[in-house]
Amino acid sequence: MNKVNHILFILGFALLFSACKSKNNVQTNSASDSNNLLETRYRMMMEYPVDSMSMPRSMTIKSNLIKKVPSRDWTSGFFAGNLWQLYRLTGNSDYKKQAEKWTPFSKKESVNRGSHDVGFKVFCAFGEGLKVEKNSDYEQTIIKGAETLCTRFDEKVGAIRSWDFNKEIWDYPVIIDNMMNLELLFEASKLSGNKKYHDIAVQHANTTLKNQFRKDNSCYHVIDYNPATGAVRKKTTLQGYNDDSVWARGQAWAVYGFTMSYRYTKDKAYIDQAEATAAFFMTNKNLPEDGIPYWDFKDPAIPDSARDVSAATIMASALYELYGYTKNERYLAFADKIIRTLHSEKYILNKEINAPFILDHSTGNWPKHDEIDEPIVYADYYFLEALLRKKDL
Numbered sequence: 001m002n003k004v005n006h007i008l009f010i011l012g013f014a015l016l017f018s019a020c021k022s023k024n025n026v027q028t029n030s031a032s033d034s035n036n037l038l039e040t041r042y043r044m045m046m047e048y049p050v051d052s053m054s055m056p057r058s059m060t061i062k063s064n065l066i067k068k069v070p071s072r073d074w075t076s077g078f079f080a081g082n083l084w085q086l087y088r089l090t091g092n093s094d095y096k097k098q099a100e101k102w103t104p105f106s107k108k109e110s111v112n113r114g115s116h117d118v119g120f121k122v123f124c125a126f127g128e129g130l131k132v133e134k135n136s137d138y139e140q141t142i143i144k145g146a147e148t149l150c151t152r153f154d155e156k157v158g159a160i161r162s163w164d165f166n167k168e169i170w171d172y173p174v175i176i177d178n179m180m181n182l183e184l185l186f187e188a189s190k191l192s193g194n195k196k197y198h199d200i201a202v203q204h205a206n207t208t209l210k211n212q213f214r215k216d217n218s219c220y221h222v223i224d225y226n227p228a229t230g231a232v233r234k235k236t237t238l239q240g241y242n243d244d245s246v247w248a249r250g251q252a253w254a255v256y257g258f259t260m261s262y263r264y265t266k267d268k269a270y271i272d273q274a275e276a277t278a279a280f281f282m283t284n285k286n287l288p289e290d291g292i293p294y295w296d297f298k299d300p301a302i303p304d305s306a307r308d309v310s311a312a313t314i315m316a317s318a319l320y321e322l323y324g325y326t327k328n329e330r331y332l333a334f335a336d337k338i339i340r341t342l343h344s345e346k347y348i349l350n351k352e353i354n355a356p357f358i359l360d361h362s363t364g365n366w367p368k369h370d371e372i373d374e375p376i377v378y379a380d381y382y383f384l385e386a387l388l389r390k391k392d393l
């Protein structure tokens with residue numbers, strides 16, 4: 001982005017935020033206050049030292065501990081992706097230099113057949129790099145990752161197997177999050193000309209469409225299949241409150257995943273599902289006025305329950321794309337509301353905290369008591385993506 005565009009972008013947000021006081025009377029910060037806070041956060045991300053063994057994933061603020069993970073963790077591509085997006089957002093080449101250093105961190109995951117997460121790990125780093133400039137090594141890594149992901153596809157089930165653990169409980173688990181990995185396949189198909197990747201992505205999306213949703217258009221987290229027959233064995237959860245509850249991030253993965261799949265296929269059934277699940281989310285009686293959901297819409301502890309900012313940022317980014325296809329102003333208004341809410345001291349991590357994260361108050365895995373109400377790298381990734389999508393509208 002050149003300097004003039006950057007100034008226009010900041011001005012645009014300044015107009016948006018100076019006019020805003022959200023409907024529930026939560027006073028958001030002025031544009032310059034929140035931009036100052038954000039700039040501090042962005043600088044800390046750039047200055048975070050490159051480490052070829054571990055990536056900052058989340059932080060426990062009370063103990064001032066940054067959780068660092070190796071490349072096999074499902075989140076390992078997000079930090080590089082954040083730096084690429086910061087470069088696109090600000091035009092500052094220092095972010096690009098850091099992004100180039102961090103991107104190879106998850107490269108070896110392109111041949112790791114151990115889980116479906118190869119999409120997150122590879123595409124969120126290498127795919128973001130390709131949005132900035134052509135790079136044949138990045139292209140080959142994406143194609144290799146797609147080839148690896150396809151080894152987890154089963155014709156009988158018509159879906160990619162998500163996980164290999166809990167074999168005593170599940171035969172062939174497919175989780176809603178897996179929709180996000182299809183972007184790797186769709187893009188690899190375009191880069192390589194190999195239709196197989198596209199076709200597998202479509203089969204996976206169709207199977208998910210058929211089995212993963214309830215009548216009210218919320219979705220289950222995990223569907224377990226019988227690989228011998230392809231029949232559904234169980235509709236269940238790992239990260240939700242219980243099997244029949246509505247895990248907030250799962251709903252956001254669904255809306256994002258089907259909107260993205262519509263981008264590559266123009267299949268109306270996909271956008272219909274994205275709209276139906278978005279409606280469930282946006283009109284839910286348990287959604288707080290500020291648009292940031294509790295981690296599960298059916299947690300009995302609501303309103304004394306943890307929020308999940310990551311579900312909100314994924315949803316905001318998805319809704320900007322959905323708005324682009326439908327021109328339904330409700331999606332634009334809702335995404336704007338989320339972004340406006342997040343531009344506040346309540347949600348932007350305090351500037352005294354020296355850590356490479358932007359937003360506080362995400363919930364990673366409530367049933368495991370892990371990463372509750374914390375800054376998490378993927379919430380930042382979809383926040384930055386939402387800002388870029390808003391700019392592009």
Ligand code: GLY
Pocket residue numbers: 074177239249364
């Ligand atoms: N994909 C794992 C999660 O959303 O927590």
